[in-house]
Amino acid sequence: MLSRVALRSVVARQSAPTALVARTSASDACGVRDEKNFPRPIRGEPGKVRLGFIPEEWFQFFHSKTGVTGPYTFGAGLITYLFSKEIYVMEHEYYTGLSIFVMVYYATVKFGPPISKWLDKEVDQIETDLNQGRVETVKSLEEAIVTEKDAQWRAQGQELLIQAKKENVLLQLEAAYRERLMNTYQEVKRRLDFQLEKAALERRFEQKHLVDWVITNVSKAITPDQEKQTLDRCIADLAALAQK
Amino acid sequence: MAFGDYPKEYNPSVHGPYDPARFYGKPDTPFGQVKISEIGSWLARRNKTPSAFMGAVSRAWWRWQHKYVQPKRVGMAPFFQLLVANMAFFYAINYGKIKHHRNYKYH
Numbered sequence: 001m002l003s004r005v006a007l008r009s010v011v012a013r014q015s016a017p018t019a020l021v022a023r024t025s026a027s028d029a030c031g032v033r034d035e036k037n038f039p040r041p042i043r044g045e046p047g048k049v050r051l052g053f054i055p056e057e058w059f060q061f062f063h064s065k066t067g068v069t070g071p072y073t074f075g076a077g078l079i080t081y082l083f084s085k086e087i088y089v090m091e092h093e094y095y096t097g098l099s100i101f102v103m104v105y106y107a108t109v110k111f112g113p114p115i116s117k118w119l120d121k122e123v124d125q126i127e128t129d130l131n132q133g134r135v136e137t138v139k140s141l142e143e144a145i146v147t148e149k150d151a152q153w154r155a156q157g158q159e160l161l162i163q164a165k166k167e168n169v170l171l172q173l174e175a176a177y178r179e180r181l182m183n184t185y186q187e188v189k190r191r192l193d194f195q196l197e198k199a200a201l202e203r204r205f206e207q208k209h210l211v212d213w214v215i216t217n218v219s220k221a222i223t224p225d226q227e228k229q230t231l232d233r234c235i236a237d238l239a240a241l242a243q244k
Numbered sequence: 245m246a247f248g249d250y251p252k253e254y255n256p257s258v259h260g261p262y263d264p265a266r267f268y269g270k271p272d273t274p275f276g277q278v279k280i281s282e283i284g285s286w287l288a289r290r291n292k293t294p295s296a297f298m299g300a301v302s303r304a305w306w307r308w309q310h311k312y313v314q315p316k317r318v319g320m321a322p323f324f325q326l327l328v329a330n331m332a333f334f335y336a337i338n339y340g341k342i343k344h345h346r347n348y349k350y351h
Binding site for chain 1: 255257258259260261263310311312314315316317318319320321324325327328331335342343345346347348351
């Protein structure tokens, strides 16, 4: 965090020409970002230490040459040498330091774990807060994708529906066509039937009229003599038949 | 190069975000891999101007910061390291006075 603030203040303090140079150099032909040799720095785990503050690497440096106890032996021997030759003088401040060491040790052992637990919780809380916006954006975008997929699926359903509607319209057209065909057929048949009936009626009337006319004229043409002659002849025929 | 500027070799378009713990010049053989016979020439190649010296100290400071102070879950180690370093430093600068408190004449 502090390093970022420092970086930002350094950037802010850059003189204008330098900033301009930095900005224009980004478009240089040779200005290709070297991700392999200069990767983006990431925040790692803290370095390991032993005895509270001595870097683990120093122990590893001894380990290959002297084994596990080597560094401790070296440290104890060095301290003994410093005490023995009074390079480190045990004056009154030394005992003050010893008592302070005891207090610091006790405080570390007693209050260290709960404080570190609380601080870890705070760190997690801060990280969660910082990430929340991003996480929520990702979540909302994913939801939008799901909605969009659903909408596409629905649109496909709409295409099916439109196809079905088109088929339905075609069916209706077919039905209307057939209905009209039937209608035409029936109309034509009705007219033909009418013509047939009319023709038959006319023929019947003509026949009847002709028959009537013929009968009327024939009966008009029969004279009383002829009638009498025919009647006589009939009687004569009847008499002839009666004799047989 | 004025105060607060980036090193001359640093090119943002190539190196990306500035890492204050990093040396952006042409790397030489690390000191741990230098042979005894080459130490003289290795030292002769070093840039010994005050600004280069300050740059080296600054990089060491930021390397320590990134390793022990800046990580997410830091223990008490950096504070103890600072404490011990301060004790050693002040013991060294006060050594001229402290040495009169010796208890024994002969060692």
